[in-house]
Amino acid sequence: MKMNKSLDQKIGFSLIFSMMLITLFFLGSLVYFIAVRGAGIISWQFLTDVPREAMTKGGVAPAIVGTFYLMLGSVLVALPLGVACAIYLCEYSPKKTIVNLIRISINNLAGVPSVVFGLFGLAVFVKFFGFGVSILSGCLTLGIMVLPNIISASQEALIAVPQSHREASLALGATQWQTIKKVVLPGSLPGILTGVILSIGRVAGETAPILFTAGTFYMRGFPKSPLSETMVLPYHIYALMTEGVHPEFQVKIAYGCAFILLILVLLVSSFAIILRQQQRSRYGI
Amino acid sequence: MESELKIRLETVNFFYGKQQALKDISFEVYKNKVTAVIGPSGCGKSTLIRLFNRMNELIPNTRLEGKIRLDRQNIYEPQVDVVELRRRVGMVFQKPNPFPKSIFENVSYGLAVNGIKDRDYLAEKVERSLKDAALWKEVSGRLYKSALALSGGQQQRLCIARALAVEPEVILFDEPCSALDPTATLKIEELIQRLKEKYTIIIVTHNMQQAARISDQTAFLMLGELIEYDLTNKIFTSPSKKITEDYITGRFG
Numbered sequence A: 001m002k003m004n005k006s007l008d009q010k011i012g013f014s015l016i017f018s019m020m021l022i023t024l025f026f027l028g029s030l031v032y033f034i035a036v037r038g039a040g041i042i043s044w045q046f047l048t049d050v051p052r053e054a055m056t057k058g059g060v061a062p063a064i065v066g067t068f069y070l071m072l073g074s075v076l077v078a079l080p081l082g083v084a085c086a087i088y089l090c091e092y093s094p095k096k097t098i099v100n101l102i103r104i105s106i107n108n109l110a111g112v113p114s115v116v117f118g119l120f121g122l123a124v125f126v127k128f129f130g131f132g133v134s135i136l137s138g139c140l141t142l143g144i145m146v147l148p149n150i151i152s153a154s155q156e157a158l159i160a161v162p163q164s165h166r167e168a169s170l171a172l173g174a175t176q177w178q179t180i181k182k183v184v185l186p187g188s189l190p191g192i193l194t195g196v197i198l199s200i201g202r203v204a205g206e207t208a209p210i211l212f213t214a215g216t217f218y219m220r221g222f223p224k225s226p227l228s229e230t231m232v233l234p235y236h237i238y239a240l241m242t243e244g245v246h247p248e249f250q251v252k253i254a255y256g257c258a259f260i261l262l263i264l265v266l267l268v269s270s271f272a273i274i275l276r277q278q279q280r281s282r283y284g285i
Numbered sequence B: 001m002e003s004e005l006k007i008r009l010e011t012v013n014f015f016y017g018k019q020q021a022l023k024d025i026s027f028e029v030y031k032n033k034v035t036a037v038i039g040p041s042g043c044g045k046s047t048l049i050r051l052f053n054r055m056n057e058l059i060p061n062t063r064l065e066g067k068i069r070l071d072r073q074n075i076y077e078p079q080v081d082v083v084e085l086r087r088r089v090g091m092v093f094q095k096p097n098p099f100p101k102s103i104f105e106n107v108s109y110g111l112a113v114n115g116i117k118d119r120d121y122l123a124e125k126v127e128r129s130l131k132d133a134a135l136w137k138e139v140s141g142r143l144y145k146s147a148l149a150l151s152g153g154q155q156q157r158l159c160i161a162r163a164l165a166v167e168p169e170v171i172l173f174d175e176p177c178s179a180l181d182p183t184a185t186l187k188i189e190e191l192i193q194r195l196k197e198k199y200t201i202i203i204v205t206h207n208m209q210q211a212a213r214i215s216d217q218t219a220f221l222m223l224g225e226l227i228e229y230d231l232t233n234k235i236f237t238s239p240s241k242k243i244t245e246d247y248i249t250g251r252f253g
């Protein structure tokens, strides 16, 4: 009996371990191939120059800048809206039926294909509000796209704050709003930041929502204002691989862009991760 | 011996939904005394003391009948500011629940939310409260370190200091020692003995010896009813009801 049990455990552990290895292998090979094919073309000029000679020479700086703006802008749109919505649902808890209705809508929203958000952004921000194809329209569209992620992450983080902390605060004569500001939000910040990290990855990589709202595949300069259109890395990769007449140059540049995209996501995420870690370790949450 | 009246319950009934948790409870709590509430678990002790700072309001679908007066004022009247009430009636919970903040921030929290910003005043008040809670010596060197690094007993005394800092008139203790070891328990008991000089204290405990040791008045609750309420001495030496005697001699519960 005892033998069997420990054998059983050994098999279980080895299974889990090999699964983990397979996962690591896929992740590793992805980074490896992109790096091998893309790193070679990276140069100072590639990072800082605008595209030249029908995208066969020069750099991709406008696309890097544009992607960065969109990542930042969409988080600025989604974070306050998402956190406010989560607070409303968790802390002020109106009627159960309303909360459930909103929850279901949010979950459905999370499942909507990103191209649908693109069309929505085109109709509402580009056309109706007249922001045109612009960074602003792109940020709003992407922000709405990741809103469900931010809301669910925030809700989970708020629920994880112990009820006893809320009670302690209220019992000391704090109002509910003070309790939220001083106890509940700081306690849930690490969890909220996790949602932000995941959203940043999604925003950086999506092409469909910005096709009609923010992106252009060729620019001679940098975007001048929130109302100008912009190059973005994923869209630029798409354009390099499907258009133009010099695939021998374009494919290399595309891999270079993919590599930069990886690095960019990594950089911005690690910033959020460091922030989260600081919050956690500050008082040992 | 005449004692001044602090809190008075007048035929109080309390319901969680349709379930009645407290039945027709009337009694009086005296100023600068320790009043113990004892009874088997689930009899409504927590429910009862959470009425005094209106914490039960946070639970949906609850209903209260009857009056609860603090210095003659019915605290459930609409014009009563619940935030102000909770400043006057502090609470220490069963499980130590310090905020994940520094020791200083924990103790000054109640003052900060009441709009006090003066650093010197806050520092003075934090020191005073920690001294009153018999914790100052142990933490004076690490006020800006996390409160979560303290031991369970220290955390509970920190929660007491936090409650003292806002200068309440009444302090409610809901089984404050149930998560602590005997040494820490003894410290808290000594502390409560000293605190009654300045404050009116109501303490829930299901430790009979504790009630006998530290309280002046004892209320014995069972199944939501107040079975007996009297001087602690009387309750523990010659209770007037058989059922009280059975309970305190450990024949059940």
Ligand SMILES: Nc1ncnc2c1ncn2[C@@H]1O[C@H](COP(=O)(O)OP(=O)(O)O)[C@@H](O)[C@H]1O
Pocket: B016, B021, B039, B040, B041, B042, B043, B044, B045, B046, B047, B048, B059
């Ligand atoms: N939040 C609640 N919702 C519904 N019923 C509750 C709630 N809290 C307590 N009760 C019920 O009220 C009764 C008294 O509980 P409580 O006051 O916690 O007892 P005690 O503190 O004496 O152990 C119990 O029957 C309990 O199940």
Ligand SMILES: [Mg+2]
Pocket: B045, B046, B047
């Ligand atoms: Mg209880």
